[in-house]
Amino acid sequence: xxxxxxxxxxxxxxxxxxxxxxxxxxxxxxxxxxxxxxxxxxxxxxxxxxxxxxxxxxxxxxxxxxxxxxxxxxxxxxxxxxxxxxxxxxxxxxxxxxxxxxxxxxxxxxxxxxxxxxxxxxxxxxxxxxxxxxxxxxxxxxxxxxxxxxxxxxxxxxxxxxxxxxxxxxxxxxxxxxxxxxxxxxxxxxxxxxxxxxxxxxxxxxxxxxxxxxxxxxxxxxxxxxxxxxxxxxxxxxxxxxxxxxxxxxxxxxxxxxxxxxxxxxxxxxxxxxxxxxxxxxxxxxxxxxxxxxxxxxxxxxxxxxxxxxxxxxxxxx
Amino acid sequence: xxxxxxxxxxxxxxxxxxxxxxxxxxxxxxxxxxxxxxxxxxxxxxxxxxxxxxxxxxxxxxxxxxxxxxxxxxxxxxxxxxxxxxxxxxxxxxxxxxxxxxxxxxxxxxxxxxxxxxxxxxxxxxxxxxxxxxxxxxxxxxxxxxxxxxxxxxxxxxxxxxxxxxxxxxxxxxxxxxxxxxxxxxxxxxxxxxxxxxxxxxxxxxxxxxxxxxxxxxxxxxxxxxxxxxxxxx
Numbered sequence: 001x002x003x004x005x006x007x008x009x010x011x012x013x014x015x016x017x018x019x020x021x022x023x024x025x026x027x028x029x030x031x032x033x034x035x036x037x038x039x040x041x042x043x044x045x046x047x048x049x050x051x052x053x054x055x056x057x058x059x060x061x062x063x064x065x066x067x068x069x070x071x072x073x074x075x076x077x078x079x080x081x082x083x084x085x086x087x088x089x090x091x092x093x094x095x096x097x098x099x100x101x102x103x104x105x106x107x108x109x110x111x112x113x114x115x116x117x118x119x120x121x122x123x124x125x126x127x128x129x130x131x132x133x134x135x136x137x138x139x140x141x142x143x144x145x146x147x148x149x150x151x152x153x154x155x156x157x158x159x160x161x162x163x164x165x166x167x168x169x170x171x172x173x174x175x176x177x178x179x180x181x182x183x184x185x186x187x188x189x190x191x192x193x194x195x196x197x198x199x200x201x202x203x204x205x206x207x208x209x210x211x212x213x214x215x216x217x218x219x220x221x222x223x224x225x226x227x228x229x230x231x232x233x234x235x236x237x238x239x240x241x242x243x244x245x246x247x248x249x250x251x252x253x254x255x256x257x258x259x260x261x262x263x264x265x266x267x268x269x270x271x272x273x274x275x276x277x278x279x280x281x282x283x284x285x286x287x288x289x290x291x292x293x294x295x296x297x298x299x300x301x302x303x304x305x306x307x308x309x310x311x312x313x314x315x316x317x318x
Numbered sequence: 319x320x321x322x323x324x325x326x327x328x329x330x331x332x333x334x335x336x337x338x339x340x341x342x343x344x345x346x347x348x349x350x351x352x353x354x355x356x357x358x359x360x361x362x363x364x365x366x367x368x369x370x371x372x373x374x375x376x377x378x379x380x381x382x383x384x385x386x387x388x389x390x391x392x393x394x395x396x397x398x399x400x401x402x403x404x405x406x407x408x409x410x411x412x413x414x415x416x417x418x419x420x421x422x423x424x425x426x427x428x429x430x431x432x433x434x435x436x437x438x439x440x441x442x443x444x445x446x447x448x449x450x451x452x453x454x455x456x457x458x459x460x461x462x463x464x465x466x467x468x469x470x471x472x473x474x475x476x477x478x479x480x481x482x483x484x485x486x487x488x489x490x491x492x493x494x495x496x497x498x499x500x501x502x503x504x505x506x507x508x509x510x511x512x513x514x515x516x517x518x519x520x521x522x523x524x525x526x527x528x529x530x531x532x533x534x535x536x537x538x539x540x541x542x543x544x545x546x547x548x549x550x551x552x
C-alpha cells in the first residue's frame with residue numbers, strides 16, 4: 001500500500017470518528033437526559049424519535065449570523081474555537097480501538113495526550129480574554145484555575161497506570177493490562193475520570209460556564225458556527241475522556257473474542273462511560289468554586305499520590 | 319463538610335441521587351404529545367366562553383362585573399306587539415356581544431353572574447390566532463362555541479326539587495296552599511314593578527289568579543295581602 005493511501009485512510013477514519021461519535025453521544029445525551037427527567041426529548045427532527053436533532057441543530061448554527069463584538073480581539077476571538085477543538089482531534093489520532101487498530105501508534109502516546117489536553121486551557125483563556133466581556137473573563141479565569149488544578153491529579157493518575165504497565169505507549173498499556181488491575185488501579189481510575197470531567201468542564205464541574213451566574217462563561221459572545229465548534233469540542237471531550245479512561249483503566253479491547261471483536265469492546269466501554277458522564281450531569285448540581293478547588297487539592301491529589309505509592313510498592317514486590 | 323450531627327455514610331447521598339435519575343429513566347415519561355394526540359381533558363375544563371344569544375337580556379351584568387372589562391355589549395329596544403295586550407311591549411335586542419380574549423383572564427365571573435344562563439364554559443381551547451385583533455370574538459363566533467358545551471349535570475335525586483318544579487307543583491295543588499306566599503314572591507315582585515312588567519306574564523296575586531286578569535290590570539301597586547314584605551321595585 002502506498003504511503004499516501006495509507007495516510008488518507010487513517011485520516012479519513014479519524015475524521016469519521018471525530019465527527020460521528022460526538023453526534024451519537026450528543027443525541028444520547030438529549031434522550032438520556034430527557035428520560036431521566038421524565039420527558040421524551042426531541043421527537044420531530046428526522047421523524048423517528050428525533051434522531052436527526054443534532055443535524056438540524058448544525059444546519060441552524062450554520063445559518064446564524066457570525067457576530068464578533070466590536071471591542072473583541074478579532075483574530076484571537078475567531079481562533080479560539082479552533083484551538084478548543086484541535087487538541088481533541090490529535091488525541092483521537094493516538095487512541096487504539098482494537099489490537100493494531102490505531103491511527104498513529106506512538107511510543108510516548110500517553111505523554112502526547114496529556115500534553116495536548118493541556119492546550120484546552122489556552123483556548124478557554126483566549127476566548128475569555130478576547131471577548132471583551134466581564135462574564136466571559138470571569139468564566140475564563142475560573143476555567144483556568146479549574147483546568148490547571150485538575151491537570152495535576154489527571155497526570156498523577158495516568159502516571160500510576162503508566163508505571164504499572166512500564167510503558168507510555170497507549171496500545172502498550174492495553175497490552176500489559178490484566179483484569180486484576182481493575183482493583184489495583186481503581187483509585188487512580190476514579191481520580192482520572194473525575195479530573196477528566198473537570199478538564200472538559202462537564203457538569204457538575206461546569207463553573208467556567210455556569211449559565212445561572214455567568215450567562216455562558218467564556219462562550220457568552222459566541223454565535224453560529226463558532227459556538228457550534230465549542231459545543232462540538234465539549235462532546236468530543238466526552239469521547240476523549242471516556243476513551244482514555246477505557247484505554248488506561250478498563251482494559252481497552254480486552255474481553256471475550258478480543259481478537260475479532262476488540263474494537264466493539266472498546267466502543268462499548270466508551271459508550272458506557274459516556275453514559276455515566278451524562279448520568280452525572282443529570283444527577284448532580286454544580287459545585288461551588290471553593291468546593292471545586294477543595295475537591296481537587298484535598299481529595300484527588302492526595303488519593304492520586306497514594307495510588308502512586310501503592311503502584312510502586314506492588315510493582316517492586318512482584 | 320463541617321455539618322455536625324448523625325450523618326449517614328459519606329457518598330450515600332451521591333449514590334441515592336444516581337439511583338433516582340436511573341429509576342426515572344426506566345419509567346415511562348409523562349409527556350403528552352399534544353399536537354399529535356388530543357389531550358384528555360375533564361369535560362368541564364374551562365377553555366373558552368360560549369354565548370347562548372337567546373338567553374341574553376342585555377342586563378349588562380357580565381360587562382360590569384368583568385375585571386378586565388373585556389366584554390363589549392351594544393343593544394337597542396324594540397317594540398313587540400302582543401295581541402290582546404293593552405300596549406306594545408319593549409324588548410332589548412342584542413346587537414353586539416364581543417369578548418376580547420386578548421384581555422380575558424378566564425376568571426369566569428361573567429358566567430357566574432349571568433342570571434339567565436346565557437354564558438357557558440366549554441372545554442375547547444384551540445383558538446390561538448396569529449393576529450391579536452382576531453382574538454376579539456363576536457357574538458356569532460361565541461355562539462358557535464355553544465355546540466361544544468357539555469350538557470348540564472343531572473339533578474341530584476336526593477336533593478331538594480328545583481324552584482321551577484316546586485312552583486309548578488304548588489300551582490297544580492290549587493289556591494290557598496299553605497306556603498304559597500313565600501314561593502310566590504318572585505311573581506309578586508313582578509307585579510309591583512309596573513314599568514317593566516310586560517316582559518313576563520305576571521299573575522298579580524300570588525296564586526290562583528288567572529293570567530288574563532293580571533294583564534288587564536298591571537298597575538296593582540298595593541301591597542300584597544299575602545306577602546307583607548314585598549321587595550321594592552327595582
